[in-house]
Amino acid sequence: MASEKVLAYLDKHRQNHVEQLCDFLRIPSISSQSDHNEDTKRAAAFVADELKALDLQVEVIDMGGHPLVYAQTEIRPERKTLLFYGHYDVQPVDPLELWDNPPFDPIIKDGIIYARGSSDDKGQVYTHIKALEAYVREGVELPVNVKFIIEGEEEAGGESIYKFTEENPAKLACDAVVVSDTTLYNETTPGICYSLKGLAYMEITVKGPAMDLHSGSYGGTVQNPGNALAKIISHLMDDEGRCKVPGFYDDVLELDQEERDGFAELGYTDEILCDETGAPAAFGEAGFTTLERMWARPTCDVNGITCGYGGEGAKTVLPAIGKAKVSMRLVPNQAPEKIAEAFAAYVKEIAPAGVEVTVTNHHNAAPVLVHRKSDMMQAGMAALEQGFGAKPVFIREGGSIPIVGTFQDCLKSPVLLLGYGLNTDNIHSPNEKFHLDNFWRGIRTSAILMVEAAK
Ligand code: BES
Ligand code: MN
Ligand code: MN
Numbered sequence: 001m002a003s004e005k006v007l008a009y010l011d012k013h014r015q016n017h018v019e020q021l022c023d024f025l026r027i028p029s030i031s032s033q034s035d036h037n038e039d040t041k042r043a044a045a046f047v048a049d050e051l052k053a054l055d056l057q058v059e060v061i062d063m064g065g066h067p068l069v070y071a072q073t074e075i076r077p078e079r080k081t082l083l084f085y086g087h088y089d090v091q092p093v094d095p096l097e098l099w100d101n102p103p104f105d106p107i108i109k110d111g112i113i114y115a116r117g118s119s120d121d122k123g124q125v126y127t128h129i130k131a132l133e134a135y136v137r138e139g140v141e142l143p144v145n146v147k148f149i150i151e152g153e154e155e156a157g158g159e160s161i162y163k164f165t166e167e168n169p170a171k172l173a174c175d176a177v178v179v180s181d182t183t184l185y186n187e188t189t190p191g192i193c194y195s196l197k198g199l200a201y202m203e204i205t206v207k208g209p210a211m212d213l214h215s216g217s218y219g220g221t222v223q224n225p226g227n228a229l230a231k232i233i234s235h236l237m238d239d240e241g242r243c244k245v246p247g248f249y250d251d252v253l254e255l256d257q258e259e260r261d262g263f264a265e266l267g268y269t270d271e272i273l274c275d276e277t278g279a280p281a282a283f284g285e286a287g288f289t290t291l292e293r294m295w296a297r298p299t300c301d302v303n304g305i306t307c308g309y310g311g312e313g314a315k316t317v318l319p320a321i322g323k324a325k326v327s328m329r330l331v332p333n334q335a336p337e338k339i340a341e342a343f344a345a346y347v348k349e350i351a352p353a354g355v356e357v358t359v360t361n362h363h364n365a366a367p368v369l370v371h372r373k374s375d376m377m378q379a380g381m382a383a384l385e386q387g388f389g390a391k392p393v394f395i396r397e398g399g400s401i402p403i404v405g406t407f408q409d410c411l412k413s414p415v416l417l418l419g420y421g422l423n424t425d426n427i428h429s430p431n432e433k434f435h436l437d438n439f440w441r442g443i444r445t446s447a448i449l450m451v452e453a454a455k
Pocket of ligand 2: 087120121154181
């Protein structure tokens with residue numbers, strides 16, 4: 001347990017912490033939209049100022065993109081070191097009309113805060129800052145050395161954090177990297193995440209005639225890029241939910257029996273799934289349970305299609321071009337580059353005659369697997385149990401956090417994925433939210449983790 005003083009401070013400052021989080025959430029730090037570049041800078045400054053006020057040594061680092069915020073307490077060699085990673089950037093907000101409340105004007109309803117970035121990831125990053133604040137303000141000696149590396153390009157596929165990590169492994173050296181950018185298992189059960197999916201994000205472009213044609217005048221004389229694109233997409237997956245890209249499953253690390261049993265014990269049902277998503281039925285690769293597919297099977301999904309006329313009424317047109325964005329979520333030990341290449345080759349192979357097809361690879365992320373039985377994992381479990389008042393379960397995530405694989409490779413430290421969000425927090429969607437109970441429990445967990453990690 002953390003010192004009584006620290007925990008009492010946290011109890012006393014619950015409302016202040018929420019108000020301060022609101023200030024952070026008011027900054028529209030959308031990293032992928034350049035008209036928000038000043039806002040991302042302001043969000044970085046917000047984080048930097050908070051950490052400076054806690055007497056950390058802080059640097060705002062420009063690696064060519066949005067700034068990184070690096071900070072450290074005094075480093076005493078006899079103490080262990082925790083490195084906290086997170087991101088201050090957020091996703092775009094459109095479609096704006098589906099928000100019940102403006103995305104950057106946080107509102108609290110029934111113990112839930114609604115705003116873009118509340119769960120992903122400002123609210124979660126903030127838990128660690130406020131935990132540290134309790135030690136500093138109460139004058140309680142920190143059980144560990146603390147470092148922060150908070151980035152502003154996670155949602156935009158930026159390179160800054162990779163460059164910085166590869167060039168400065170000594171600066172980031174630590175006994176564990178702590179990442180709060182994932183979810184609890186459910187509202188009452190914390191989870192310790194031991195695997196993230198990777199990603200290969202592709203775009204297919206199908207070009208036909210030089211301009212849109214009258215579909216009567218020229219229909220039947222040339223290949224239609226829309227038809228061709230549909231044909232390609234129809235060959236990506238079979239009827240059983242398996243991806244048809246050759247070699248797609250070759251390197252997939254299968255679940256072991258202990259994992260499958262663990263998943264089964266969690267009791268996740270298709271009814272819960274339909275309830276959470278509003279989908280009429282569950283669907284996916286035959287031979288695996290829903291949770292197995294969600295957490296441990298690779299996927300291939302169309303993310304968007306643009307082609308021809310999509311406006312009101314009818315317009316008789318044979319489109320000049322069709323495009324599809326496709327994401328493949330990968331699992332250990334699939335290599336994103338290898339999968340991206342196989343995908344491109346396969347699409348070329350199945351492309352109908354009469355159109356020009358190009359395939360580009362937007363960005364990749366490596367899948368992550370961490371040891372379940374390390375001492376740090378034990379510390380994380382103990383902290384979650386005390387912070388949330390419930391025993392944590394082992395979970396995986398279907399989402400990706402691209403830098404985590406690089407941390408493992410460059411820093412050789414264990415990574416603790418302690419997530420305080422919920423799958424139903426609407427991250428990346430309208431009405432993103434974060435439960436204040438989870439915010440406060442997250443802060444406690446972080447404060448307790450500092451003690452547990454020191455053991
Ligand atoms: N925090 C998410 C990752 C996440 C999503 C964790 C869902 C748990 C559940 C992160 O900010 C994110 O959105 N990652 C992107 C990565 C992509 C842009 C390379 C993702 O998973 O789509
Ligand atoms: Mn995130
Ligand atoms: Mn995100």
